[in-house]
Amino acid sequence: xxxxxxxxxxxxxxxxxxxxxxxxxxxxxxxxxxxxxxxxxxxxxxxxxxxxxxxxxxxxxxxxxxxxxxxxxxxxxxxxxxxxxxxxxxxxxxxxxxxxxxxxxxxxxxxxxxxxxxxxxxxxxxxxxxxxxxxxxxxxxxxxxxxxxxxxxxxxxxxxxxxxxxxxxxxxxxxxxxxxxxxxxxxxxxxxxxxxxx
Numbered sequence: 643x644x645x646x647x648x649x650x651x652x653x654x655x656x657x658x659x660x661x662x663x664x665x666x667x668x669x670x671x672x673x674x675x676x677x678x679x680x681x682x683x684x685x686x687x688x689x690x691x692x693x694x695x696x697x698x699x700x701x702x703x704x705x706x707x708x709x710x711x712x713x714x715x716x717x718x719x720x721x722x723x724x725x726x727x728x729x730x731x732x733x734x735x736x737x738x739x740x741x742x743x744x745x746x747x748x749x750x751x752x753x754x755x756x757x758x759x760x761x762x763x764x765x766x767x768x769x770x771x772x773x774x775x776x777x778x779x780x781x782x783x784x785x786x787x788x789x790x791x792x793x794x795x796x797x798x799x800x801x802x803x804x805x806x807x808x809x810x811x812x813x814x815x816x817x818x819x820x821x822x823x824x825x826x827x828x829x830x831x832x833x834x835x836x837x838x839x840x
Contacts, residue, residue: 645705645714646694650686652709661731670729674706674713676736684708688729695720695729701745701780706734714739716777737777744811746770747781749818753789762793762821771799774809781805786818793823 650672653660661671664685674682684706694702695717706713718735722728737743747770754764771784786802800814 645703646698647705647707648686648691648694649707650684650709653683653685655683665730670731672732672734674708674715674734674736675718679736682708686732691732692729699782701747701782703737703739703777704734716743716745739777741777742774742809743777743780744772744774745780746772747808748783750783750785751819752785752787753791756789757791757821760792761823762791763824764788765820765822766818767820768799768812768816768818771802771804772811773804774811775807779807781808784808788819788821791819791821793821796820 653664653671664671665688668688669685670688670691672684672686674684694704700717702717704715704717706715713734713736715734715736718733720732721730723730749766749769749771751764751766757764773784775781784802784804786797788797791797797818798814799810799812799816799818802810802818804810
């Protein structure tokens with residue numbers, strides 16, 4: 643996985659007033675964390691960071707150019723506005739490219755059309771896997787083949803084949819997906835609606 647360079651500037655102060663001033667300039671506040679170092683406050687361009695996240699996902703390896711100082715890091719947390727249009731704040735964490743990190747990787751369903759051809763409907767319970775993997779080897783997604791599954795069957799994490807370099811951190815008994823018949827799906831939706839209305 644290649645590193646994406648992002649430029650930022652250190653800042654000395656924090657607070658809502660500072661954040662408002664930064665956003666008025668098209669910038670957002672951020673914090674860089676490390677295990678053996680004090681947090682560093684910085685600001686960077688909102689549009690540039692949003693573009694990086696959209697094009698590369700949340701597990702992207704960043705080279706943060708902080709006033710000329712280079713820091714290898716990843717996204718730890720971020721906040722968006724209520725309409726999910728703009729970033730408001732971002733936290734980055736320092737990473738060692740030779741060490742393993744714990745991240746969430748999207749589930750990539752394969753074979754949904756085959757399930758539908760047999761009268762089944764895939765009900766996904768888990769959209770992301772929590773995994774431990776070397777920072778430079780984080781996959782963009784992990785495939786889950788459901789093409790041979792029939793209505794009434796389910797797949798748990800313990801039966802998913804992960805890449806050799808990826809270690810699952812979720813309990814093996816966690817359900818990833820159920821294959822429902824249309825009638826069972828309707829009953830499940832009706833039960834959920836009744837529970838929500840009670």
